[in-house]
Amino acid sequence: MAEQFSVGDHVRWNSEAGYVEGVIIKxxxxxxxxxxxxxxxxxxxxxxxxxxxxxxxxxMHKGRALTKL
Structure with a gap:
């Protein structure tokens, strides 16, 4: 099972353009x-x-694609 995140968590994910950082909103x-x-x-x-x-x-991503910062 992937790590569970919460609204407001700051995360990073790998996109076609490289690593992107953002905040979970939903x-x-x-x-x-x-x-x-x-x-x-x-x-x-x-x-x-x-x-x-x-x-x-x-x-929109599943938890396994995200890294908490």
């Missing part, structure tokens, strides 16, 4: 539609919405 524990895709989530494996520090872009 935790999803049920499947959610986002940017035309269904992102699967559950209580034990949630998806996190993260707002980039630099660009204010919103990304």
């Amino acid at each position: 935790k999803h524990t049920h499947d959610v539609g986002y940017k035309g895709y269904v992102h699967h989530a559950s209580e034990s494996d949630p998806q996190y919405e993260i707002k980039s520090d630099k660009t204010d872009h919103i990304a």
